[in-house]
Amino acid sequence: MQHPNPIIIDRLGFSWPDGGTVFDDVSTTFSRGTTGLIGPNGSGKSTLLRLIAGELEPTRGTVHTHARPSYLAQDVVLDTSRRVASLMGIADTLAALHRILDNRTEDLTQDMDLVGDDWDLEERSAALLNGYLNAEVTPEFLRRTVGTLSGGETMAVALAGMEIRGGGIALLDEPTNNLDRSARHRLYEMIERFSGTMLVSTHDKTLLKMLDSLIELRPVNVRAQRAERMDLVRFGDWDSREESLGHEREGAARRLSDARRKLALETRQSREAETKIARRSKQGQKAAESMPKILANSLRNKAEVSAAKNRGIMKSHESEARTEFEEARNGLPVELRIGIELPHTRVPAGRSVVELPVAVISRGIVLEDGEPLDEDSMLGIRGPERITLVGGNGVGKSTLLNQLQTRSRVPVGFLRQRLAAGGGEDWVGLHDGMSMLENLRLSAPGVEPRFLRDKLAAFHFRGARVDEPVAQLSGGERFRVALAMILLAEPAPQLLILDEPTNNLDMITIEQLLSALESFAGAMVVASHDEEFLAALATDREWEMQRGTTRPVA
Numbered sequence: 027m028q029h030p031n032p033i034i035i036d037r038l039g040f041s042w043p044d045g046g047t048v049f050d051d052v053s054t055t056f057s058r059g060t061t062g063l064i065g066p067n068g069s070g071k072s073t074l075l076r077l078i079a080g081e082l083e084p085t086r087g088t089v090h091t092h093a094r095p096s097y098l099a100q101d102v103v104l105d106t107s108r109r110v111a112s113l114m115g116i117a118d119t120l121a122a123l124h125r126i127l128d129n130r131t132e133d134l135t136q137d138m139d140l141v142g143d144d145w146d147l148e149e150r151s152a153a154l155l156n157g158y159l160n161a162e163v164t165p166e167f168l169r170r171t172v173g174t175l176s177g178g179e180t181m182a183v184a185l186a187g188m189e190i191r192g193g194g195i196a197l198l199d200e201p202t203n204n205l206d207r208s209a210r211h212r213l214y215e216m217i218e219r220f221s222g223t224m225l226v227s228t229h230d231k232t233l234l235k236m237l238d239s240l241i242e243l244r245p246v247n248v249r250a251q252r253a254e255r256m257d258l259v260r261f262g263d264w265d266s267r268e269e270s271l272g273h274e275r276e277g278a279a280r281r282l283s284d285a286r287r288k289l290a291l292e293t294r295q296s297r298e299a300e301t302k303i304a305r306r307s308k309q310g311q312k313a314a315e316s317m318p319k320i321l322a323n324s325l326r327n328k329a330e331v332s333a334a335k336n337r338g339i340m341k342s343h344e345s346e347a348r349t350e351f352e353e354a355r356n357g358l359p360v361e362l363r364i365g366i367e368l369p370h371t372r373v374p375a376g377r378s379v380v381e382l383p384v385a386v387i388s389r390g391i392v393l394e395d396g397e398p399l400d401e402d403s404m405l406g407i408r409g410p411e412r413i414t415l416v417g418g419n420g421v422g423k424s425t426l427l428n429q430l431q432t433r434s435r436v437p438v439g440f441l442r443q444r445l446a447a448g449g450g451e452d453w454v455g456l457h458d459g460m461s462m463l464e465n466l467r468l469s470a471p472g473v474e475p476r477f478l479r480d481k482l483a484a485f486h487f488r489g490a491r492v493d494e495p496v497a498q499l500s501g502g503e504r505f506r507v508a509l510a511m512i513l514l515a516e517p518a519p520q521l522l523i524l525d526e527p528t529n530n531l532d533m534i535t536i537e538q539l540l541s542a543l544e545s546f547a548g549a550m551v552v553a554s555h556d557e558e559f560l561a562a563l564a565t566d567r568e569w570e571m572q573r574g575t576t577r578p579v580a
Contacts, residue, residue: 106173114187390422439519
């Protein structure tokens, strides 16, 4: 009989060695079904999954699972020497199977126990990978290393391994990152079939809408700029969360409006009281001139005591109103929009932005409206067109984007797919050792710093924050700085190229990206597997790339 709560968390506490506390006295259970973990980058979603998987030990409290979890980590793509069979978790079983078949076994009983009923494991694994990779896979593929695969292929292999192993508890950390469209839909099908307990940390809205329930990680102290402790807030499915958040936003807006009116009233009354005190003081000074000195001093002392009392009462009321206002303001949901004017990005309708001969595309075949373009045709962009570029991993999308940049007749802003390994620079040459303002000045050297500060405010960087080193920023903050460097560059970009822009972004940052792109008036090419993002972006047409080569120009 399956336990009603396969995962039980009791008074969990976890702190990092440097003293940073992530969880403190958290208790919850997870029953059968699929649950999504949501929250900003850095909120502790991966930490919670690692605690449940047993990769981290709680500082206090317990995490109990009624089966050994299958855990798919975000960094699965980094172990490049690992074999495909190992990544799928079937290496030991396959090794035992081959020892038996090759008559090399030293302990037949042990190897037979390892194999069990999985005599066709190699063939079943290859067949399953066919579906995940949308390609012909032979058993020899299982001996390849991760280093020979793309990031999307690696994640697809790990997911296939989780499916073929089965098990009652599955933990997935950002499973759709780097997956192409077909692999994502294969994952969605797997999740729909899953009959155990699954926890998924993801920013993929399509996936989140499929799940039975959601848990959001929120800071315990919402007034802290950088939260130190996280709490778990449980919702039903996606629709119920949206309804709940709508009520929260409405209530927070009402509280802020009431608190703002109260603060304005108390501030006005405090100032009026100060004016009255000043007037009475002047009147008292005039009257004192015609009084005996002892009487004047007594009246002045009484007036000062009364004024101090009234001033204290008014300041106390104002202080309480200001505290209520700050609490109401801090209770508002995180700002989702970046509102910025980008008039110089405009491209007139019909103007030729790029003309790329199809014959120079040395990798991949481009289809438009489902039909492959022949070598004599041109791949062109005119006016402020927005174009989606789709296709499986490894078909040449990034190569095509690089060629579009090279052939562009207008200034280009290019947001590349991957962070540079080892830090230092990423996306558009973001320098860790420099402040965000200094980084922005690299792309707009002729603009006065005070104007750049105003522009950074639109990206939610205000005051002294713009002088903070980029190395101290979170991933979402770094992305916003990189986006600002592209959109605010001089000269202004009139062709924007985005290569998998939503990979590793939380939902808040994705919403901020979409709102910033609303102001962009130039041409745009976006390579992405994120269907929700593409739908919100409202592109004009679609290019599809498939495997193959065209004949290069002589």
